[in-house]
Amino acid sequence: MAVLPICIAPDPVLRKKAKRVRSVDGSIHKLIGDMIETMHAAPGVGLAAPQVGIPLRVIVIGIPEQEEITLINPEIVRRRGERVVNEGCLSVPGYIGELKRAESVTVKGRDQNGKEIRIKAEELLAQALEHEIDHINGVLYTDRLESKDDLRKIEPEETEAEEKEL
Ligand SMILES: [Zn+2]
Secondary structure, eight states, X not given: OOOOOOOOTTOGGGGSOOBOOSOOOHHHHHHXXXXXXXXXXXXXXXXXXXXXXXOBSEEEEOOTTSOOEEEEEEEEEEEEOOEEEEEEETTEEEEEEEEEEOSEEEEEEEOTTXXXXXXXXXXXXXXXXXXXHHHHTTOOGGGGOSSGGGEEEOOTTOGGGGGGBO
């Protein structure tokens, strides 16, 4: 496994609609391993393949003290409720934004073995799933801010902001 460089906005790969994975083969397993290592090294709680320059529909999520989740070709099938969250992105370093996300989401996709899975999520996991699925559609959280005033610079001493980087 290897730590890959993270693409930073306005890199055009972040704006492409990523392609579906047709078969979960060795190259996809290698990509997933590298993405998990890159996410932990950043550190971040989620990463989408376009953030490491690969325009494929693959995401990984690693919330502290929870098992890592890998999803291939994920789709949100249901969104419920609305809440205001703080969010940052490894591809938009140094900033944090306030925006609305769902209270809960249901996502379907395939796991790292190609098996179909469905996840119902709340709180940070729901937020991370929405954020990473936005990435594979070429969307950044900054697109979802109601106004520019909702984006602010992270202060150097603000270490908990790291927990919000996706
Ligand atoms: Zn991001």
